[in-house]
Amino acid sequence: MKPTIALTKGRLEKQFLAFLQSRGYDTLPLTDKGRKLQVETNEFFAVFAKGVDVATYVEHGIADLGIVGEDILLEFEPDVFDLLPLPFGKCRLAIAGEPEGPRSFGKQRIATKFPNITTKYFRERGKSVDIVKLEGSVELAPLLGLADNIVDIVETGTTLKENGLIVKEEMMSISARCIANRNSLKLKKSVLTPLIDSFRIQEEAI
Numbered sequence: 714m715k716p717t718i719a720l721t722k723g724r725l726e727k728q729f730l731a732f733l734q735s736r737g738y739d740t741l742p743l744t745d746k747g748r749k750l751q752v753e754t755n756e757f758f759a760v761f762a763k764g765v766d767v768a769t770y771v772e773h774g775i776a777d778l779g780i781v782g783e784d785i786l787l788e789f790e791p792d793v794f795d796l797l798p799l800p801f802g803k804c805r806l807a808i809a810g811e812p813e814g815p816r817s818f819g820k821q822r823i824a825t826k827f828p829n830i831t832t833k834y835f836r837e838r839g840k841s842v843d844i845v846k847l848e849g850s851v852e853l854a855p856l857l858g859l860a861d862n863i864v865d866i867v868e869t870g871t872t873l874k875e876n877g878l879i880v881k882e883e884m885m886s887i888s889a890r891c892i893a894n895r896n897s898l899k900l901k902k903s904v905l906t907p908l909i910d911s912f913r914i915q916e917e918a919i
C-alpha cells in the first residue's frame with residue numbers, strides 16, 4: 714500500500730517538488746496536477762493543503778507523512794513525530810518594526826500570524842506583550858499604528874525593506890520539516906522507510 718504525503722500548497726510545494734526531482738523522483742504527476750488536490754505518483758499518494766491543515770491530516774493519520782514549515786509546528790504544536798529537517802523553506806522569525814522604535818511607552822503591542830510563538834518567546838525573556846493576530850501583510854501593522862512591532866517570517870528581507878522596516882531582533886532560523894503520524898511510523902515502517910531515507914540529507918546541508 715502506497716503511503717500518503719500531505720504537502721503544503723504554494724511556496725513549499727514548489728520547493729518540495731524541486732527537492733523530489735533532485736532525489737531522482739518523477740514529479741510529472743505533481744507538476745501537471747492543475748487544480749487537483751489529490752495526486753498519485755509511482756511512490757505515494759499526495760494531498761495538497763495549507764500548512765496547518767497538513768499537520769492536522771498527519772495528526773489524524775489521514776496522511777502518513779507531511780511537508781510543513783517549522784513555524785507551523787512551533788505555533789500549533791500538533792501531536793505528530795517531527796522526523797527531519799529539509800533543505801528548503803529556509804527563513805527566520807524576527808521581531809521587526811520602524812527604525813525609530815515603538816510609539817507607545819507601556820506594554821509593547823506586537824502584530825503577528827504567530828501568537829503562540831510570540832507569547833512564549835517574550836514570556837521566556839520575562840516580558841509580557843499584547844498580541845494582535847493578523848493573517849497576512851503583517852508589515853502593515855506598525856506603519857498604520859496597529860502595533861509597535863511585528864513578529865514575522867523574514868527570508869530575503871525585501872518586504873521589510875520596501876516598507877521601511879528593520880529587523881530589531883532575530884528570533885530563530887526555520888526550515889521545512891518532514892513530519893509523520895505516530896502510528897504510521899510503526900504500522901507502515903516498510904513502505905515509509907525508503908521514502909524517508911530518500912529525504913535525508915547531510916546535516917550540514919540544512
Ligand SMILES: Nc1ncnc2c1ncn2[C@@H]1O[C@H](COP(=O)(O)OP(=O)(O)OP(=O)(O)O)[C@@H](O)[C@H]1O
Nearest residue numbers: 722723724725764782783784785802803804866868
Ligand atoms: N518568505 C518566505 N520565505 C521562505 N519560506 C517562507 C516564507 N514565507 C513562508 N515561508 C515558509 O513556507 C511556509 C508556507 O508559506 P506560504 O506563505 O506559502 O503559506 P502561508 O503563510 O500559509 O500563506 P498563504 O495564506 O498565502 O497560503 C510557511 O509555513 C513557512 O515555513
Ligand SMILES: O=P(O)(O)OC[C@H]1O[C@H](OP(=O)(O)OP(=O)(O)O)[C@H](O)[C@@H]1O
Nearest residue numbers: 849850851865866867868869870871872
Ligand atoms: O523577507 P521576504 O523575502 O520579503 O519574505 C518575507 C515575507 O514573506 C511572507 O509573506 P507572504 O509572501 O507569505 O505573504 P503574507 O504576508 O500575506 O503572509 C512573510 O510573512 C513576509 O511578509
